[in-house]
Amino acid sequence: MGIRVPTIGPDENAIRCRGCGSLIEGQPFRVSVMDTVAIERAPSSAGQTPINPGPFQFHPDPACVRAWMRERGYLFCRHGSVRALMRPVVIPGEPPRLGLCDGMHRDDHAFVPA
């Protein structure tokens, strides 16, 4: 009792990175997406697509998080950086797109493909 046996074993405890799909050894980097008012006000032509808040698990490498954003068609604010908590921002357009930003800067967002 009280002795922790390291489990090296079949994949049952394995965590896969949502960005690159390979196994994560050690601590995953978790990213959650906040729910904001902006989402509720999103143009609803395509219906209100609820965003999955996560948390999503990645390698501790922003490239993996950005790969995930790219795959989903999210844009990334280049004034922000990849953090554990990202704010979704609706970018008007046809169709409207979603950008993710850490919300830590005061100037305007500058969304670019992730």
Ligand SMILES: [Zn+2]
């Ligand atoms: Zn990865």
Ligand SMILES: [Zn+2]
């Ligand atoms: Zn921003």
